[in-house]
Amino acid sequence: MNGRHAPWMDEADHLRALAPRGILFLCVANSARSQMAEGIARSMAPGDVAVFSAGSDPGRLNPLAVRALGEIGIDISGHRSKGIPEIPADQVEAVITLCAEEVCPAWLGRTHRIHWGLPDPAGATGDDEARLAAFRTVRDELVARLGRVFLDVEAEARTKEVSL
Numbered sequence: 302m303n304g305r306h307a308p309w310m311d312e313a314d315h316l317r318a319l320a321p322r323g324i325l326f327l328c329v330a331n332s333a334r335s336q337m338a339e340g341i342a343r344s345m346a347p348g349d350v351a352v353f354s355a356g357s358d359p360g361r362l363n364p365l366a367v368r369a370l371g372e373i374g375i376d377i378s379g380h381r382s383k384g385i386p387e388i389p390a391d392q393v394e395a396v397i398t399l400c401a402e403e404v405c406p407a408w409l410g411r412t413h414r415i416h417w418g419l420p421d422p423a424g425a426t427g428d429d430e431a432r433l434a435a436f437r438t439v440r441d442e443l444v445a446r447l448g449r450v451f452l453d454v455e456a457e458a459r460t461k462e463v464s465l
Contacts, residue, residue, distance in 0.1 A: 321394035331356030345451035357406030369436035
């Protein structure tokens with residue numbers, strides 16, 4: 302991150318302060334962004350936080366999402382696309398929608414809602430490397446945002462200052 306303060310940072314800080322015990326990532330197909338967010342969040346969140354992803358029109362897990370996360374040591378190869386009715390609503394305390402180009406699905410349960418509109422890497426064009434680059438860009442953005450939610454960025458900053 303380049304030191305600029307983006308609006309999502311305040312949302313991430315607020316979500317961290319809420320410390321929800323269940324988080325749902327939503328997009329349309331549940332094939333790329335929400336799947337990557339689920340995998341990243343599971344790798345960062347405390348063990349007592351339930352993490353889910355779903356879509357309003359589930360497709361199939363995108364192999365490039367699996368590959369992009371595999372590059373950073375997160376295995377989502379066992380994931381599958383899920384519809385919203387498959388999610389235990391009573392366990393969801395926060396919903397993060399990730400759609401940018403399409404209409405995001407709605408979550409009707411009582412919960413804290415955040416919208417992080419990220420481009421759908423599944424829509425990227427070009428050769429395999431160009432398409433994978435789009436997945437890496439979204440992956441890295443999700444790592445930054447979810448790191449702010451789940452990792453103690455203040456303590457990390459203090460540690461870096463002390464070690465300089």
